[in-house]
Amino acid sequence: MATDALRAQIAGKWQSAFSRLNRGEPGISGLLSFSEAWTIAADFLQPRDLADPAPKKEHDMQEVRGAFDTLSKSKMLPMLLENFLESMRKQRYLIEREVDQFMSQYDSTEDCQYIAGLVLRLVEWYKAWAPIPELGYTILSAYTLAFHTQTFSILPPSFASGFKALVASTLTLIDSDTLPTWAHHPALAYYNPKRPDVPLWSAFDQLGLLDRYESLISSVCYEHIEAHIQETCAGKWGEPMLARLREWMAEKIVPWMIMPYARGARNTDEARSMLQGIGSRFDFHVCKTLSDLRTKEIFDIIVDYPDSLCALQDLKECLQRVDQRTELVQTLRKANKKRLLHPGADTKDILLQYVSIIRCLRIVDPPGVLLYKVADPIRKYLRERPDTIRCIVASLVGDGESGDSLVDENEPIQPLQQLQVEDYTDPNWEPEPIDAGPEFRTNKPSDVISTLVSIYDSKDLFVKELQVLLAQRLLSIKDGNFERERRNIEILKIRFGESALQVCEVMLRDMTDSKRIDQHVQSQKSLSLHPTIISGHFWPPLQSSTLTMPGQLKELQDEYSKQYTTFKPDKRLRWLPQLGSIKLELTLQDRTVSADVSLLEAAFIELFSEKDIWTIDELTTRVRSIDRISAAKALATWVDMGVLKAGGDSVYRLLEVAEEVPTSSSAAAIQHLPAVEEVPTIMTVQQQQAEQMKVYWKFIEGMLTNLGQLSLDRIQSMLKLAPGYDRTIEQLASFMEAARREGLVTVKDGVWKLNR
Template identity: 35%
Template sequence: MMNINHKKEDLKLYWNKINYAYPILDDKIFSDCTEAEYDEVQVLIVNLGVQIKIRDLVFVHIEKYLRQHVASSFWSKYIKTAEEVKGFQLFKSSVNDLYEAVSSFSPMLQRLTKLNSSCNDNKLIYGEKNLVLGFKQLVRATLLSQLPIDFQCIINQFYKISFNVFDNEYENSDMGEDIMCSGCGNEYSDCNCAYIVKVFHETNRKLVELQLLERLTGQVLTNFIQLRIQSHIQKVCTGTFDVSHIEALESWLNTTVMSWLIRIYCAGSSKPPPDDKNIQNAISRFKQKLTYYLYHSYTKTRIDQLFNIIIEYPDSQPAVDDIKICLAKTDLRPTLCKKLQNALETRLLHPGVNTPDILTAYISTIRALRHLDPSGVILETVTKPVRNYLRSREDTVRSVVSSLTEEGAGSELAEELAKFAAEGDEGDGDADKDEAWDEWNPDPVDADPKVDSNDRRTNDIISMLVNVYGSKELFVNEYRTLLADRLLAQSVINTEKEIRYLELLKIRFGESQLHFCEVMLKDISDSKRINSLIHQDKTIEELNKKFTSNAMILSAQFWPPFKDESLELPEEIKEHFEAYTKSYEALKGNRTLSWKPHLGNVNLEIEIGEKKLDLTVSPFNATLIMHFQNKSEWTLDELHQVMKVPITILRRKITYWQSMGLIAEKSTDHFVLVEADNKASVPSHQVQEMICEDEETESAMASAHDQREGELQVFWSYIVGMLTNLDCLPLDRIHQMLKMFASQAPGTECSLMELRQFLDTKVRTHQLVLQGGMYKLPKT
């Protein structure tokens, strides 16, 4: 070993030789030192035993030089600019300059590697065993430690321009005769796409060699591609629900986006090198991330459109299928539930939407969400506000029942009812369930554990609508009322159609629930037969010379209660009805008729001069105009006296004849018959209102509230009997006894809450006394 106790002059000579071999120590880049001269210096360093110190010293000076010169020069080009072409050139220039600066260190790194191999030091160089890799790590660390605020701007512009060229190549390979190139934006005579592609590949190659590609551009690329994915989804999928887009989007991602990324990582090659696992892993990670983002963005787009998708279902089933696929690959299930629920509440559940429209949307929602999520959990969660809102609307039940018995295409509930009957005829549903046991899936994690999963999965549309109110009886009673209205309103009754609907409803709701409706239809056919027999009576034949009548004879205990309206008929009409009643009594023995004069239709022939009218009007309007036959002028008070009808109703009803031009108001509440040549002058807007009034179809049945009040009165005699015999009873005991003894007629079932309200009403009217939770009769 050489003695190092040399003179000062000798050490200075040694240092000059070392500095000559490693000029970076004197802040110089290039060296004129030949290989032979370097070998002499390396021998000197080895003899001195300072290889490690020299290596570390060189790296200290390299780091200083990179920080002060290379990094500052590199980042000086990252200027925020609105010109994309300028940003493209700046990024290209910065990478080129950096690559040349780093390449200039190659001779020195070779010497350091040679020097480092002469000692047995296993120390990591900036975390790397290889000295060159350690140098690159130093370059990256130095650059990234000085990131400017807006460095992503020109990187984004560089990749935006290159992607436009690449995307144009895939989507518009047949450029036709267009004047402008959609890739670079220039005229075709000055197309710059080839230059952009060349610079693009060259720049990426240099970044890959410097191992700066992901560190410098990774986040910019991710953000840029995500924006491209979003814009592509919006362009392809907006407003179209009848086509599935998943495969097309996946194909676009693989052929366009991923091919572009592979060329970035592989310096222009269309396939990653088979032996480079790092690049393969990087591309694989990027693809996973972008694929998830594609599904996530597409799902969010479809969730925003889900209300319209549901309204258009089943035409929009491909879109629902796409959402179903995407929900399994993303975590957007809670988002879907929340947004769809908000959309339903905002766009559907308000007074401006008619109840039939809400029901139509609700039915579409059930069908679409059942297809989307067979478990029924999403449906249960989303439609809860809809069910609550429908429960608050008075006409919901009637709208449902009307839809169940509508004719023609488009009546979804009628189709559902027929479908239910057809499925019931096909065989045992339990056998199908047993065969499908291997297709069972557990409920999602957001399912309510208190709800039976089988009930949630098997509830059909009609069951869900019934469950809004929780009672079949309510729907059956509403159908009974609706059937009564239809039978009374039609001049020619199609009993075959009504029987067909009744049979379908019996399959769905049971025979016993609809027995009263069977009797109602039987009354119609019996009425035809009885009418023909009564018309053979000589007395009736004589009366029929003036006018004929056909009665609809109803079994009072089986029909819903009618509106309680008063109407005094003209004497000749009453005489005709009395004769009809006597004939009926003679035919039936111990039965009689109780007429409802305000119900039915009257066919009138009116002649005034040369003017003739054939009209079908209500008994009220017929009675009203008949009084003008004998007396041409009437006041409302006089009409009130003879017809026994409230003046307010008279004033409203008489407008029909005013609109026909037969009656005119001479002065306030004073009306006269209009002669043939003297048509009354009625303002056009008033005539329109009059016509609308006449066309308005009013139910002959009592309102649901009035009916319910009457039904509950059935209980009163039972309750009085209970309390007479047992003195006092609590609410629960009264309810149990009523269920046993007073629930034979339809509509007489009563919930505990409804019974409490009924009994409290009796307490307020002093018909009952409540003491200590016990009800009893007041002492007389």
């Protein structure tokens, strides 16, 4: 049961509420006026159906304001707002019905004009149901929040894609003179035809769509930037694009950004301040998109260097703004592995691309961290190629197979740079870049030649290859002009040092001395033989042969040797006839044949002066152990000239009288002659090393005989005890692999043993 105190409290509250509603008037006259005011206000706020053809009910605004004033004095406006929002919820089906109509049209056509129509129609509903401003900000904000909430709950999932398409169509206005279909909406027809999207942005703001779909609007701008960069910048490397893109942003994108991101700005400075943050984000995206594009194109950009210099400079600026260095390294390494580091690529092409990579990445990243990370697999691959050193050396002396050179003529000639210990007391010393690896050093060689030579641990390999290449070039000179080679040696002295080129100077002096000796011999006795005389101790090993010259050719050699010994009694000549050539004239019954041929070919044709028919075996016996393939090739020269005729069983007959048409047997014999490769004059460095390694085979054979089986590391450590052994483990591995192919050894799980 209620206590007296409770009854008294309830009675007091009731009396207080009655007095507030009655406003101190006698009787219930105040309650009657409050009831009338509630009815007028509720009827005024009642949400109406815009589709109802009945005319809108007219209200006496003075009476309405009086009703709201009465409710305000009675402190019943919150209750009226709650009643109004409930009425809105009950009338929501009116809006939902129209939303379904617009969205069904959009879903069937995917035309964003229906989304624009829906947005403008929702604004009409928003304005039609909105309370008058005199009610104050609190009621208006509560209404706006409720309307936004109910509208968002009505919109189907497909609205987001339609809204994105509509926003994207506003962006196309900046690059196109053609208006989209939604621009012809009656609600937009009165506005500026150049910017018919301005009322749309206002509608988006009123409906709360800008805040709700903020990330979606940003994504539309991001995608537009990406599409524009892809369209205007892809494959265009000869002109700077980043500055042009920023101009495009300032002229086209910034005016568009004012509506979604700087709405309400009262002046230019205020708009600039509001756009500063989002503008920085879009500029970052421009740099990132251009960086991604150039990263995908980086291999072709490097191939096109120096014509692609502008693209590299753009990439450098983008990488300073965007941290895409790791992606660049990974992309370029992957492209190099797929397109460059494979057996189908020529070593010269790999070196040319590597040099371009060096020059390009030094533009993008002067400290060299990116180059260090990208070049490592290229350097390892080049070390495994046997002709890498030869290609580098050939380029140094201008003996490349093509017009491309690894050496830039504009680069100053300077000594090879060596790694130096960092001087931390240097006031200009700077720490290594933050993304540098533990093995990176900032004072790596800066010139291209030093970088190429540093692929190998020692420059001695290059010096040996220089000697081989110079020997071949000197022996190929016919006119006695050695000025070019003398200039090359002087240049190489600067790079490799005086001591490294001493042997090359001796070879060059041998060539000039040879010419002088020949002039002396010819002055004593005129001979048709002009040999090149070299000192065997300083020259690389030459290809040996047991060729013996017959007849008058032998007599010429003997006579020249006799005159030379008279001139230099302490020296003797050792002839290498397989390396020479001769110009001779053959006198036959019906014709005279002139030819410039090798001495082997001359030896064979001279033997036909003894008799007209020879077998290939008889010929090879007379000239001492020439293989049948080389002999067949030499004889084929005379068959092609019509001097000899090939018959069956490898028989050759001298044609004193020329045959007009070769017989079928002779043509068949010529057609089926085996092909033979030209044998180089000078043994290459690899051939020299292989010959020298044969000396150590007995050591290896003895190890494997006594110890059974050994690993490559163990063989290498034991061979170091042998006198004069200075091979690397990679060279030993190549030699052991060659021995395995010959069947001398076998290997399993990295352990070698003799093949018994």
